[in-house]
Amino acid sequence: MPVDYLYPEYEVIRNYDRCINCRVCERQCANEVHEFPENAGKMVCDSSKCVNCHRCVALCPTKALKIVKSDHTFKHNANWSGKAITEIYKQAGTGGVLLSSMGNPENYPIYFDKMLINASQVTNPSIDPLREPMETRTYLGSKPKEIRRDQDGRLINTLPPQIKLSMPIMFSAMSYGSISYNAHESLARAAQELGILYNTGEGGLHESLYKYGQNTIVQVASGRFGVHKEYLGSGAAIEIKMGQGAKPGIGGHLPGTKIGGDISRTRMIPEGSDAISPAPHHDIYSIEDLRQLVFSLKEATEYQKPVIVKIAAVHNVSAIASGIARSGADIIAIDGFRGGTGAAPTRIRDNVGIPIELALASVDSRLRSEGIRDNVSIIAAGSIRSSSDIVKAIALGADCIYIGTSALLALGCHLCRSCQTGKCNWGIATQREDLVKRLNPEIGTVRLVNLLTAWQHEIKEMMGGMxxxxxxxxxxxxxMLRGTGLNERELEILGIKHAGE
Amino acid sequence: MMIRAKGLSTREINSAISAAENKIDIVDCFGERFIGCGSSGRRINITGTPGNALGAYLDGSEIIVKGNAQDAVGDTMNDGMITIYGNAGDALGYAMRGGRIFVRDDSGYRTGIHMKEYGDKKPVIVVGGRCGSFLGEYLAGGLIIVLGIGCNTFPAGFFTGTGMHGGSMFIRSAVPPAGLPEQVIVKQANQSEMSLIKDILKEFCSYFDISADTIYDRPFYMLTSNSKNPYKQLYTEN
Known part of the structure; x- marks a missing residue:
């Protein structure tokens, strides 16, 4: 029906003075935007298929291409935006739930950008990290409340298992299936080189990545895909996924079209069958039930591995975290509403959950006030974009942060937010062999190591400044933090003063 | 080796199981949890009532319970055998990947939910009596058999097979199932379909001294799913 026809959101602009008809763009585009019809004698393109991923732009040898936002618009309306209208057309045409990917792109406050970091002047001198030792090593895990000694006064070691990190950064859960093998290998190798951990997500662990076990967090989620004794024993820690910032309250669904040979074997489901992770763990309806899963995992791994419980940041996050801190879990990971995903219903991604900054501050305050902060370490996640976001998150109470989107950007992601199509031209969110091989794990590893080495140095510089x-x-x-342009309630929740105070 | 469970912590019991050679008798069991968690290569006899998560992640051991078991028996079990001479609680065999669980009497809610299979790894649950609601919910693979012995109504509760997208269930019942979700195909099992479960039934009967005649006096309803991709139509790219 004509009403469903929409002028493309992005237009591919080709400078024909520069185009040499080499057809690289055609070969590089899995969305089949570009073609070279014999009778036309020149490249033509169908902008309606373009997702604005910049693959063709980046690989064009003569810089003949650019992608621009179309200036074609609906009549201006402050209430009925073009997006709102378009989405109604899509749903009226199909009857489907709108499906998107990556993090919430909407215009909600970003509290990290409204907080400023302190620096020393005159008193308490600043420190130069290039000349003086600066410690970013981090241990995650439950800390004993008291020190015990034996009859001879020797220390009795009651320290529960800890994760040792060279810096307070880890790669967050991204499953093999949602991202490619080459992306997983890049994360695993970079984690090993950096002395940090990456996270398998809920897709099991490919056999050839078991060797990176000391740098691996193995995840257990409601679908329990790829979970077995060897898998649990292979990592340095186990994460129970209760929720995810991009889609709090709902489960996951990897469509059967993405369940090919290797993924099928790793998840242990037949090829072509949907991989459905139910919204809840159907054996967890209470903190007591959660405690049961925590301890069954500890029993299965002989109390050698810390157990992380990951939740989405939602309204009552501090009360939930308080329960988790008493469940026997060693670490709580909190994922804010801007966290990324390979696919989530648009409405949930864009409207459910709360910002990580508020959730983190609130959880840290609550656990401190209840005297149980040392029961657990806290990992903050959900759109950490830079080293200064990390410094702010740690000052708000995090022990460590997870990065997902930032790591994918380092691997070449251009945030076109089309992961759900499985046609990622950068070889990340795809299982198509010809696309996967575009991501070279050697280069991917180097780029991830570069990014975090740079961030680590920046963190040291900011610390030194303070x-x-x-x-x-x-x-x-x-x-060490001050707010700008925040109201009293926001400052109170963040537990910080306003700039100038 | 004999382990007197009373007064021991779960960790002590499991360490003793790991340290023991092949055969272990656990007596005086009063709700101790996680027994045999992740265990392989052992034969564990339990007298009494083991607590929740018995044989979770079981990796090849055989567990025999002379008594009732509680919730989450065989959670994410990978291989081995659990036999219960009594009832089992809720979430029996959640996300099982392989091995077998035989329950002589009844099991609770959410029996065999989200079981999977791959290649020759195909988990099996047989329940002699009846099951609670949500039997085989999200079933992705494997085989569930419910015999309904001593039960004159349909031997499972509400919402059987909700979200099922693989595997199969055989339910022996005097009355046909009603109110099943749309994606579940139900039919009375014919001879060739019954031959798929014949050996397992024989084994089950021999474990619990059940006469095979009493098993075959009623029809078995076979439940399978009509799609491996139940939610495929639900989404619109945005």
Whole structure:
């Protein structure tokens, strides 16, 4: 029906003075935007298929291409945006739930951008990280409440298992299936080189990545895909996924079209069968039930691995975290509403959950006030974009952060938010062999290592500026933050003063 | 080796199981959880009532319970055999990947939900009595058999097979199932379909001294799913 026809959102602009008809763009585009019809004698394109991923632009040898936002618009309406109208057409035409990917792109407040970091002047001198030792090493896990000694005064080691990290950064859960093997291998190798951990997500672990076990968090989610004793024993820690920031309250669904040979074997489901992760764990309806899963995992791994419980940041997050901190879990991961995903219903991605900054501050305050902060470490996630976001998150109370989207950007993701199509031209969110091989794990590893090495140095510089030489002294040190343009309630929840105070 | 469970922590029981050679007798069991968690290569006899998550992630051991079991028996079990001479609680065999569970009497809610299979790994649950609601919910693979012995109504509760997208269930019943979700195909099993479960039934009967005649006096309804991709039509790219 003509009403469903929409002028393309992005237009491919080709400079024919520069185009040499080499057809690279045609070969590079899995969306089949470009073609070279024999009778036309020149490249033509169908902008309606373009997802604005920049693959053709980046590979065009003569820089003949650019993608621009179309200036074609509906009549201006502050209430009925073009997006709102378009989405209604799509749903009226199909009857389907709108499906999107990556993090919430809507215009909600970004509290990281409304907080500023302190620096020393005159008193408490700043420290130069190039000359002086600066500690970013981080241990995650439950910390004993008291020190015990034997009759001879020797220390009794009661320290539960810990994760040791060279810096307070880990790669967050992205399953093999939602991302490619080459993306997984890049994350695993980079984690090993950096002395940090990556996370398998809920897709099991490919056999050839078991060797990176000491740098791996193995995830257990409601679908329990690829979970067995060897898998649980292979990682340095186990994460129970209760929720995800991009889609709090709902499960996951990897369509059968993405369940090919290797993924089928790793998840242990037949080829072509949908991989459905139910919304809840159907054996967990309470903190007591969660405790049961935590301890069954500990029993299965002989209390050698810390157990992480990952939840989405939602309204009552601090009360939930308080329960988790008493469940026997060693670490809580909180994922804010801007966290990414390979696919989520648009309405949920864009409207459910709360910002990580508020959730983190609120959880840290609650656990402190209840005297149980040391029961658990806290990992903050959900759109950490830079080293300064990390410094702010740690000052708000995080022990460590997870990055997902930032890591994918380092691998070449251009945030076109089309992961759900499975046609990622950058070889990341796809299982198509010809596309996957575009991501070279050697180069991917180097780029991830570069990014985090740079961030680590920036963190040290910011710490040095504050006169702090150990990340431990920054953790929960909210006096190092000031708010700008925030109201009193926001400042109260964040536990920080306004700039100028 | 004999382990007197009373007064021992779960960790002590499981360490003793790991340390023991092949055969272990656990007596005086009063709800101790996680027994045999992740265990392989052992034969564990339990007298009493083991607590939740018995044989979770079981990796090849055989567990025999002379008594009732509680919730989450064989959670994410990979291989081995659990035999229960009594009832089992809720979430029996959740996300099972392989091995077998035989329950002589009844099982609770959410029996065999989200079981999977791959290649020759095909989990099997047989329940002699009846099951609670949500039997085989999200079933993605494997085989569930419910015999309904001593039960004159349909031997499973509400919402049987909700979200089912693989595997099969055989339910022995005097009355046909009603109110099944749309994606579940139900039919009375014919001779060739019954031959698929004949050996397992024989084994089950021999474990619990059940006469085979009493098993075949009623029809078996076979439940399968009509799609491996039940939610395929639900989405619109945005």
């Amino acid at each position: 006169g702090i030489n150990s990340i431990e002294s920054l953790r929960g040190n909210r006096s």
